[in-house]
Amino acid sequence: MSIVVPVYAVEDYLERCLVSLRRQGLDDVEIVVVDDGSPDGSLRIAQRHAKKDPRIVIVQQENAGLGAARNAGVAAATGEFLTFVDSDDEVRGPGYALAVTSLRTSGAAFAVLPYTRLHASGRTAQPAWIADLYATPRVAVDITTYPQLLVHATAWSKVYRRSFWDEGGFSFPVGVLYEDQEVTTQTHAAAIEAGGVDVVPVLTYLWRVREQSITREFSAATIEAFLGAVLRSLEVLPVPARRERARQVLSNDVPHYVRAVARGAEDAFAAALGRGVAALLAETEPGELALECPAEMRAAYTWLVAGDVAGARAFLDGEGLVVATHDGGVVDGEPTITVPTRTHPEGEPLVLSQRQTPLDATALRAVVGPDSVDVHVWGYLRHVESPDLSSRAWLVRGEQRLTELTVARSDEKPGDRLRATRACNDEAVWVVTVPVSELDADGAALRLELEVTHAGRTRTAVVENVDAGGSAAAVQPVGETGWTVGGAPFRLERDREPSAVGPVDHVVLDGAALTLRAGPAAAASTNVRPGSVESFEERPSASLLAELPLRLRSDQVVVHVVLTATGSLGVEAREPLPHEQLTVYGTR
Structure with missing residues (x-):
């Protein structure tokens, strides 16, 4: 396999890039480094690596831009397979090797691999649409049956069969920005008749997000270049895939640029963005966008499209993009928020997209009894305002559901402390009962696993999050079974060291006087006032513990008596107001 690496002014990142390429899991590779007239020390770094590793080939040329550098790398490459890596990015793991194996087995034209964003802090974050695309491995699919493939619209993190690339006559446009948009759709269109595409769900590519990179600039010229490239790329697609790609860009990419308007991007940028959004909307059918595009973004588009x-x-300055500030409801069986639009500035109910309503599930406490463990779980669909809620739960091991559990609704109201x-x-809040008899010897x-149906939508998720101040955060023994319950991520597991406990068995509040008691004796006492947060050694x-x-x-x-990070007791004090006033709905 040939790995083409275009290089220009990346001396701060090239070392890590080349080290990662030399270490990735496929040995039979050539690494074609194209020095595109780089003005810094990048060439010296590449030459140093080439002396150590004969798999590295260096091509030099006068500066001609990213597209020309990639094309030069392809011309020099000799491998049976072909992939591209930007010189400020990194790769990891066996993904390339698995992609080559998949292609040799399936005969597909190319394979795609998941990526994640790599921020300067070292934090990684994978876009939700990429996680969705790679949720399941797929073999020899194409955009007629699986148009979601188009959401991965970059040159990198793909492995092409070289014969497919050459027979299609593919090359990157020269002298333009966002050159990978057109190549992405051209290769997908050609793959329909050339064996399709393999989806290999092994995280391989780390895309470094840099402040100075073109994808982070917000000028009229860059937004016109991006949306122009997208619109040109649509021309080669069959109509259903064309509509899907337009929806993807409006749902996933354009919101990034709308937020730039909120942060003060120039008026010319906003006007150009509006023209591009109008052109993309013309590619979709009425109502289609609600499936994927956030409701508040669709409202913002009404202002931008009108110029x-x-x-x-x-709209943006008035927290228009903050979903929680808009009233929720249900219209025609679908959850909505009422958002100002240009035609209805007083507010218009817009359906929440599917991705806007995931299941939020948090284990609050675990109460261990002689025959069962009652787990109190806070679970609802995010942003949905409707009393129409129901729940089911299962005990699971790995991917396998074992037993459906009894679920009852609790009258507990955690919103004033955990910010509903x-x-x-x-x-x-649901009380899920786990019989001790289900804790087998395995x-x-x-x-x-919790399932919540809320306003007609059903979501399922494994309960992992815990309330750090509740007993679910502690590891408690389940009788003499050898099992424990709790901890983060929340689970039942054998042979763990239980959290340390102490003597304080009840807490008394008298006016402002709070007393921790161990039996009849006072272990500690303090006067609390609204707004205070205190912790104790006890x-x-x-x-x-089970009550926390x-x-x-x-x-x-x-007063809320909670568990602290050290396992001792803490208190959080508030004004003695009604619960509805302590809970500030509409903010998070």
């Missing part, structure tokens, strides 16, 4: 930049800025954004969130860890007993977080109330203060 009303001032109106768009007013909708009033109905406070009606969404010993492999068990998890809880630890809860096993019985008190514990809510106490007097005429002077509302």
